[in-house]
Amino acid sequence: MDHTELGNVSDLSLPVIQHETQPSVSDQVFNALQQRILSLELPPQTKISEAEVAKKMGVSRQPVREAFKHLAKLGFLQIRPQSGTTVSLISEEAVLRARFIRTALEVKTCRTACAVSTPASLAPLHALIARQKEAVEAQDRNMFHALDEQFHIAICSLAGAPFVWDLIHESKAHMDRIRMLSLTAVSQKFALQEHINILDAITAGDADAAEEAMTEHLFRIVVLIDEAKKQRHSFFQRTET
Structure with missing residues (x-):
């Protein structure tokens, strides 16, 4: 090591x-x-x-x-x-378990947000996208990470279910170490575009498209795990073969 x-x-x-x-x-x-x-x-x-x-x-x-x-x-x-x-070393199993929980809950909040959103209620999400663009341009990964979390919290609030984030918060922490390991300028741009896709679907009231966009966004952690393991293999628990 x-x-x-x-x-x-x-x-x-x-x-x-x-x-x-x-x-x-x-x-x-x-x-x-x-x-x-x-x-x-x-x-x-x-x-x-x-x-x-x-x-x-x-x-x-x-x-x-x-x-x-x-x-x-x-x-x-x-x-x-x-x-x-x-x-502790990073547990890939714990990361994937957290992704499963987040996907199940956040897909539901996205679909609900599509049904209840109005131009006024969507304004905070559009403002967060604008701030995320600024963070990407400034290559400020800590700010982008914070704004990323605020974006997901805002969707829960828009859906009238802010308590969902409380359920997500502890389990998602295992995903955060992966994201901090792999949060490069390129990965921030990918995440930003995925957030834009989610917001576009919610704005259009298209629940199926919102579900697809959120699922794709959260699935990308699988790719990030592989990238992080290449960079910091010693940070991860050994997997049984």
Whole structure:
């Protein structure tokens, strides 16, 4: 393994936790660490300790321990009492499972959006497409990733089902590490065009076309997995043959 790929918690920027705010301290620690795992600031197999995270974030070890357990349950950390805690390798199975869940739910929201959309309700989606074009031109992949997520959230809201995104959120996180590995200027342009195709179908009220466009958009993660494995093979779990 090329150890230059591994992150270092000592060099990581982490926020000092505000003890009297919501959500809970444990949730704040969880959110901060998950964000850095998904963005690959903490890449797979990075060692991470409760004590060091607690010190950097200005909290006791108990909320950090709870956050670690939550991350481990979701498949993002491996906790081994004898050898310490490390960021988990990427599970292709978990990514494909997340794609299945997203496709089932987001196809339904697209079809519903086609039935209820109006020119006024579509304005936020058109504005997001315009901002995505700007992000692509600026080659700002972090901004594009954030706007990508906002686009999908907006479709759920348009369909009158914002709760759907809550159901999607935790499982889709496994897809996010793949997307960050493969989010190049070219892949951003592909994603942007797919978003345009989805919005065009919703604008036209064509539920079948919207379903096809969303399905194609979410299926592309399969291609991205192959590309990411070529670039960072050591980041992935070995598959049984």
